[in-house]
Amino acid sequence: MEARVWGARGSIPSPGHETARYGGNTSCVHVALEDGTNLILDAGTGIRNLGLALPEVLDGPLHILLTHLHMDHIQGLMFFAPAFRPDSEIVIWGPASPEASLEDRIARYISAPLSPVEVRELPSHVSFRDAEAVEWQIGGATIRADSVTHRGPTLGYRVTEGASSLCYIPDHEPGLGTPLSALEDEWISGLALARDADVLIHDSQYTDEEYPSHLGWGHPPLTDALEFARRAHAGRLLLFHHDPLHSDDFLDAVAVTAAERWAEMGGPPGAVVLAAEGATASLPSAA
């Protein structure tokens, strides 16, 4: 599979010259499977550019896997070109809620007065499915979803194709209440999902210095993101969901700190990078 980052920013789009290199679009990662199936992880504003880049005619349905319905993960849906083509088939997966169906909850955004169109008016074939905390198949890949610590019902996803797996947990505060170092693996939110993933895309919104004033906001400090990846034995770590206040220069400095901490933890050099728009990862399906 081939993964490409279309939006790595957290919380709110952050355009401008200070964020041009890492990008200002919110969460969206495209995963192209070997058999041509298109998976889209989250529909933040990055999905707009992805929609423009995808071929107009596609073989099979587009599968959008939403981790949760915070605005920065669904805001691009309304601006996703394939949703406005009558021959497109789009399947939207997302967390279940006892309160309302996935379609009804998304329709709160894609409806008046927030939106000029309603979900039912989209000309494409759009269907909605609850992503249960189980495994299922999409194309040649096995998808696994699991609930993780954030605010409100939130999932992480693991995509496994052949011998390769990619784990995507963009919004996650695994060390809330108890330091990760004090917990056994089975008590760390999301760890079983991420274990031994070749590529882990994980939230790292705050620096360690910023975290104490954002406790419980649903995002981890840098050190927890690194520790989570180390405990999961992830092959590569893409730090994701950059804070909107973090400029490119600031993030460059975070990258240096991350590499130093990772080395102190005994991690292999070069395995940790900060996700930027346009970054790609190629995962061979054969071992």
Added chain:
Amino acid sequence: MSPTGRPLQLILARNLLASLDTAAFLIDARGEVVFYNEAAGTVLGRRFEESGPMPAEEWTGMFGPVDADGRPLSYRDIGVTKDVRGDRPAHATMTIRSAKAEQHRVAVSAFPIHGDDGFHGAMVFFWPHPGDEG
């Protein structure tokens, strides 16, 4: 629930209980005591880090609750357990004993933990029984 991780509801409950001064236990869906906090460890005379997770029978054999003669009740016969396994909250007064064989009369409140995918266990809080303090 993931194949090898705990359900998120139990993880969150453990993190909550770890931050409380009220003595509390976390029980999983099978009745195993999977965590208790420092306050509970003080009453029991043994920290969780020392005892680790314990199956229900082992737990009751060691800490009770006990009957009037000090004999441990069978796990299956504890009313609070029955209620919680039936997905109902429960409250009761009972006698437990510590690792040092001291008996404590306690008031117990138990709350089932029910997620969107079913019953995951219970949070069990306990307080010194009014009138038995000191």
